[in-house]
Amino acid sequence: MFNKLCIIGVGLIGGSIARAARQCGLSKTIVGFGREGDLPNLQTGKDLGVIDDYCLDISEAVLDADCIIMATPVGAIESVFTLLKPYWNEIAIYTDVGSTKGNVIAAAERVFGYVPDNLVPAHPIAGAEQSGVVASLDDLFINKRLIITPDKVTRPDAVQKMREFWERLGTQVAVMDAGHHDAVLAATSHLPHIVAFAMVDMLGHKDEQSEIFKYAAGGFRDFTRIASSDPTMWLDICVANKNEIMPLIQQLKDELDKIQQFLDSNDNQQLYNTFTYAGKARQRFLDLFEN
Amino acid sequence: MFNKLCIIGVGLIGGSIARAARQCGLSKTIVGFGREGDLPNLQTGKDLGVIDDYCLDISEAVLDADCIIMATPVGAIESVFTLLKPYWNEIAIYTDVGSTKGNVIAAAERVFGYVPDNLVPAHPIAGAEQSGVVASLDDLFINKRLIITPDKVTRPDAVQKMREFWERLGTQVAVMDAGHHDAVLAATSHLPHIVAFAMVDMLGHKDEQSEIFKYAAGGFRDFTRIASSDPTMWLDICVANKNEIMPLIQQLKDELDKIQQFLDSNDNQQLYNTFTYAGKARQRFLDLFEN
Numbered sequence: 088m089f090n091k092l093c094i095i096g097v098g099l100i101g102g103s104i105a106r107a108a109r110q111c112g113l114s115k116t117i118v119g120f121g122r123e124g125d126l127p128n129l130q131t132g133k134d135l136g137v138i139d140d141y142c143l144d145i146s147e148a149v150l151d152a153d154c155i156i157m158a159t160p161v162g163a164i165e166s167v168f169t170l171l172k173p174y175w176n177e178i179a180i181y182t183d184v185g186s187t188k189g190n191v192i193a194a195a196e197r198v199f200g201y202v203p204d205n206l207v208p209a210h211p212i213a214g215a216e217q218s219g220v221v222a223s224l225d226d227l228f229i230n231k232r233l234i235i236t237p238d239k240v241t242r243p244d245a246v247q248k249m250r251e252f253w254e255r256l257g258t259q260v261a262v263m264d265a266g267h268h269d270a271v272l273a274a275t276s277h278l279p280h281i282v283a284f285a286m287v288d289m290l291g292h293k294d295e296q297s298e299i300f301k302y303a304a305g306g307f308r309d310f311t312r313i314a315s316s317d318p319t320m321w322l323d324i325c326v327a328n329k330n331e332i333m334p335l336i337q338q339l340k341d342e343l344d345k346i347q348q349f350l351d352s353n354d355n356q357q358l359y360n361t362f363t364y365a366g367k368a369r370q371r372f373l374d375l376f377e378n
Numbered sequence: 379m380f381n382k383l384c385i386i387g388v389g390l391i392g393g394s395i396a397r398a399a400r401q402c403g404l405s406k407t408i409v410g411f412g413r414e415g416d417l418p419n420l421q422t423g424k425d426l427g428v429i430d431d432y433c434l435d436i437s438e439a440v441l442d443a444d445c446i447i448m449a450t451p452v453g454a455i456e457s458v459f460t461l462l463k464p465y466w467n468e469i470a471i472y473t474d475v476g477s478t479k480g481n482v483i484a485a486a487e488r489v490f491g492y493v494p495d496n497l498v499p500a501h502p503i504a505g506a507e508q509s510g511v512v513a514s515l516d517d518l519f520i521n522k523r524l525i526i527t528p529d530k531v532t533r534p535d536a537v538q539k540m541r542e543f544w545e546r547l548g549t550q551v552a553v554m555d556a557g558h559h560d561a562v563l564a565a566t567s568h569l570p571h572i573v574a575f576a577m578v579d580m581l582g583h584k585d586e587q588s589e590i591f592k593y594a595a596g597g598f599r600d601f602t603r604i605a606s607s608d609p610t611m612w613l614d615i616c617v618a619n620k621n622e623i624m625p626l627i628q629q630l631k632d633e634l635d636k637i638q639q640f641l642d643s644n645d646n647q648q649l650y651n652t653f654t655y656a657g658k659a660r661q662r663f664l665d666l667f668e669n
Contacts, residue, residue: 092605098550099608119664133520151631156591160483161392172441186553190477202417210591212464213595214595214597219582231595232592232593232595234502234593238537250588254603257517261593265441271586271589271590272593273596274581274584274590275581275590275591275593275595275598276455276595276597276598277503277595278577278599279597279601279602281600281634281637282573282577282601282659283656284637284652284653285630285633285634285637285652285657286569286570286573286630286633286634286656286657287657287660287663288503288627288637288652288653288656288658288659289630289633290382290565290566290595291540291655291656291659291660291662292655293565295561295562296659296662297662298562299562299565299566299667300566300643300662300663300666300667301523301666302503302523302525302552302562302563302566303566303567303663303666304503304504304505304522304667305604306505306567306571306607307566308664308667309569309572309601309604309665310570310573310574310598310600310601310603310604311660311663312597312600312601313600313601314656314659315657315660315661315662315664316597316652316653316657317594318650318653318657319650321490321653322646322649322650322653325641325649326641326644326646329641332502332641333638333641333642336634336637336638336641337638338580339544339576340515340631340634340635341575342576342577342579342580342589343573343576343627343630343631345573346572346575346576346627347624347627347628350616350617350620350623350627351620352619353623355613355617358613358616358617359610361576361579361615362575362579362607362609362612362613363609364579364583364605365574365575365576365578365579365582366578366603366605366609367574367580367582367608368578368579368582368587368591368605369578369582369605369606371587371588371591372591372599372602373589373592373599373606375588375592375594376591376594376595376599377451377644
């Protein structure tokens with residue numbers, strides 16, 4: 088499918104793409120790029136056979152690459168575009184894997200003055216709490232969803248090629264507008280992460296936290312799992328998508344107000360209805376998730 | 379250990395106690411009690427060998443029982459005491475398994491005019507989303523925590539006997555004041571359940587909910603798992619422990635306010651600190667949970 092895949096940022100996601108693409112035979116060569124400080128990680132990636140080789144020089148890394156995948160943290164996308172700009176190749180496809188998409192298009196516009204038609208913004212909905220190439224997996228993307236958010240100028244053949252690439256890695260691909268992506272993911276992913284961080288931060292500041300944590304059970308473990316996610320990654324996501332996230336935080340606070348009022352006024356029927364509705368809504372989610 | 383164990387309410391918890399007590403040889407006979415409407419469940423319990431027999435007549439159920447375990451929903455405790463009162467036996471031990479403890483002592487006071495000294499309130503921190511005797515398990519309590527919350531009048535020998543019973547079922551037993559129990563569990567269990575219900579209720583009312591749920595991933599599944607818990611059980615818990623729960627909802631709202639302000643004022647350092655602190659606090663929880 089490709090002669091040379093260049094992966095900018097060989098972490099959990101970049102490394103897993105390299106592993107899966109190799110396993111599926113989607114590229115003759117897979118090269119990683121990173122900064123000086125990333126050298127030990129890149130060397131590990133090479134030692135593990137995740138990438139064929141790595142470069143610290145961007146011009147060398149992208150030379151003859153027909154697909155360049157930007158798998159850096161969300162907050163680094165603008166500096167990656169700046170780095171790539173002098174060597175931007177009209178024939179290659181550029182894509183990314185960021186959890187927010189509007190900011191990718193905006194960053195491209197700032198750097199290039201326009202959105203390159205061979206930039207295909209994408210978001211694989213897959214991840215783990217671990218990070219770095221050692222955490223990367225062959226099968227991270229299998230049966231996961233992937234959203235491509237083309238700009239109005241994006242070349243349809245480039246979108247089609249990336250759709251095919253990701254489908255061959257085992258994902259179910261959907262195509263939608265970047266703004267719509269960001270609204271949906273704010274609800275489904277960004278808000279839950281913020282709430283998990285908020286609750287654990289709040290409880291972790293209590294004097295009796297050791298006792299609270301001692302008697303917490305499996306429900307608490309699962310509820311707070313996402314509070315163990317990488318703080319830098321989540322800072323970037325929050326900053327990139329704050330316009331979608333902030334109203335959702337407000338809506339959740341309003342919902343908590345409502346529950347407080349039901350409790351305060353002993354409105355048991357309304358409390359029961361809320362819990363029942365939530366249980367049924369979650370069942371609708373599970374039915375979708377499991378299929 | 380006991381000649382006859384009487385279990386009032388043979389559901390997930392009551393059934394699992396019966397199974398585990400039988401496996402550990404802790405009672406010669408195990409009898410279940412329920413209301414007319416519970417007959418099919420009781421018959422299933424008998425057919426499955428979870429209980430030896432069942433009665434719909436309370437006087438018969440408790441006759442010669444040396445341990446009576448009230449495993450009904452939290453909200454039913456007062457009516458169970460009322461039912462038991464005419465047959466209350468000074469020699470037997472009475473215990474319960476409710477998720478809130480202050481309300482059990484208060485209900486006993488209302489029904490008896492005092493707290494019987496052979497009532498040993500207890501709470502096994504174990505459960506599942508499923509309910510009914512068919513969901514009961516032999517090993518539900520193994521390596522789980524159990525909290526006994528004696529009143530000041532509770533007989534120490536009765537506390538000691540129940541401690542031994544629960545330890546033999548595989549739990550780690552702690553003894554504390556009922557008020558303290560309710561404060562700790564509000565933070566660690568009740569608040570997370572309410573927040574999970576609140577978030578799924580909120581998202582489930584959105585027009586675009588199908589799309590939100592379609593792109594939700596494993597993080598969302600785990601975060602919202604407890605929103606699939608039994609609504610009646612959680613209504614009872616909220617009502618019984620609302621004095622502890624309400625200030626915690628307020629504290630979480632304040633924490634969400636704080637995060638909104640950090641986002642609004644682009645205070646990235648504070649956001650980062652919050653997420654980092656939460657991650658470290660969760661690690662402290664995991665270290666306790668896994669040991």
